[in-house]
Amino acid sequence: MIGPFSDAYSLILWRKTMNSKLGPFFDPRSVAIIGASAVPGKPGCEVIRNILANGYEGRIYPVNPKGGRIMEIDVLPAIEGLPPDVDVAVIILPAAATAQALVACAERGIRHFVLASGGFAEVDEAGALIQEELVRIIRERGLHVLGPNTSGHTSTPRAFTSTFFPQGKIRRGRVSYIAQTGNFGTHTLKYILTGEHFGVARVVGLGNKIGIDETDALEYLGADPETAAILIYIESFKRPLEFLKAAREITRRKPVVLLKSGATEAGRQAAMAHTAAMASPDRIVDGMLRQAGVVRVSDYTDLILAGKAFSMLPLPAGDGVSFLAPSGAMLATLSDFCVRLGLHIPPLEAENVKRLQDISPSYIRMRNPVDIWPAALSSGVESAYREGMEIVLQDPAVNAVVPVMMLTRETGVPDPAFIVDLAKKYPGKPILVTFSGARECMDEYKAALEPLGIPTFPEIEQPFEALSILVQCRRAMTRPR
Amino acid sequence: MDWIEKAVREGKPALNEYEAKQLLADFGIPICREALVPDGETAVKAAREFGYPVVLKAAGERIQHKTELGAVALNLKAGKEVREESRRLLAIAGCDGLIVQEMVRGERELVCGLIRDAQFGPCVMFGLGGTLTEIVADVVFRVAPLSAADALEMMEEIRTAKVLQAFRGQAPVDREALAGILVAVGAIGSQFEEIREIDINPVKIRPDGSPVAVDALVALRSAAAVRP
Known part of the structure; x- marks a missing residue:
């Protein structure tokens, strides 16, 4: 169960991790499911199915007064029967029964809990009272709690998940998510697993945040060697200043991207000063995030786009982008889009302009961005894109390249291997592929390229959105202190 | 403090x-050069020290957004103007003194x-x-x-x-x-x-x-x- 230690430093990191608030959540040697069920479709059944589907190697202790067996695992009839060394308990009971189960587990020495049920402060007054009771218990006993009302958490390096949403095997990857919403760990993750080719390292569903909050999760993932980039969806900050302090340091080592919903948390006082009149909560959060080096995004889809980009690409060294498109309209609108995103389309070195001109009919004036289709007509689609991409990849002002591949059976669909070759040859410069043409050809490219680490995007604006996030992260990483 | x-x-x-x-x-x-003075004569004295033109403002803790109250006189070029504007500003409700400032270009x-x-x-x-x-x-x-x-x-x-x-x-x-x-x-x-x-x-x-x-x-x- 213990991670592979390549060196003493990794071992120290691991020890630190296991002693931390969150360590055991992500590397449990054993887990108890309080409220386990044999009935398919019930959360207490699906969570066990998920754990087994992921190939978890630790021990699983389902608990249900009815006893018996669930998926060939013996069920304990009572919490009191649990062995003394359970690392994590997942409690899936009605809100009203949760407090008692929490106390009983704590009596058995369990310190880490996932409280999966809803029905607490998010619902009504009675739920809020039960939640207060839980807060009192965890403070008194020093327990670490995820939730309540959480969609659970996932740790693919340990093949573990506490989610009850039917996920099956969750693909391992190098990005991690923190989400204050049940949407992410459930159906958004489902989409990523079924519609994309990247995976996740850790996923934390924060739920109502009575214990573990976004700052705890950020600190853990910031130190986590499995996590290369952190993506966050949040509605409110529980400890705003601590979040700022932690993020300020972490963003110098790894990218942190955040989407925040919800407008105001604080009532506005009557303003005497102009400053107060203009101090909207959104402006202040915006300033705080910039100070923290956290890249703020505004669309839910950005969480997926950026996750894909981080999973497959290096961070570009700068904001210089080149793209190759088959149409004047695309060249023009994408140029405007780059300006809006703060991406720079640098002029190419004279020698590279000349080389581009050499592959194109003379009636086209070649420059960055590259009008590639006349060259494709004269020298073939693959040859034109390959040569064109290589020329711009070699230009020192270009930090990333986006080919808009025009693909139809009629015009010819080149073997996408040439893009893989270029990515290998220029490993420091991200290549993001997008398309125009026949959907089936795009899908073929996606299926061929993404498992090899080249991201593709069906809509032509998306690679630029993803790239702009990467550029901002690089800037945050290298910003002056 | x-x-x-x-x-x-x-x-x-x-x-x-x-x-x-x-x-x-x-x-x-x-901050710009300025002096808090009680009346027109001391305002003129301060203005001479700073050099013309000067700005004259009504002072008082209830006087916050001065432009709206007409409590600012800009670009005063001579003692006569300072005296006249002093009289006008001191008559504003809540005004208990005058601020003379250099006119910052x-x-x-x-x-x-x-x-x-x-x-x-x-x-x-x-x-x-x-x-x-x-x-x-x-x-x-x-x-x-x-x-x-x-x-x-x-x-x-x-x-x-x-x-x-x-x-x-x-x-x-x-x-x-x-x-x-x-x-x-x-x-x-x-x-x-x-x-x-x-x-x-x-x-x-x-x-x-x-x-x-x-x-x-x-x-x-x-x-x-x-x-x-």
């Missing part, structure tokens, strides 16, 4: 402009400010200033305390960042000096719980690029809010 506590104890809603600027000056923020006006956010505590604002500041609303915030790097970054973030470059024959803004103002405003907010809001509007940019606080408002919290 006992006088800030004293002002809170006395239930004053704000420092008067002269006190406000003295506070800023104590934190190293450059320069066309660019910025704003620096402070608020106390319920979640983040003291936060510093920077943006395009002047009378249109709330309409243009080209401002950015940072949580105090600020590093100099934070302050320099704020200058890049406003939409009208070009105003900080060389402008109509005037020098680029001294960014280090401007950053110093923003860092100091944050420090004031962190040090004085009693201060609820600060507006320095405008921070004028002299033709040589140096920033100077020309007008300032320091709003105070009620005694109850400071010590519940």
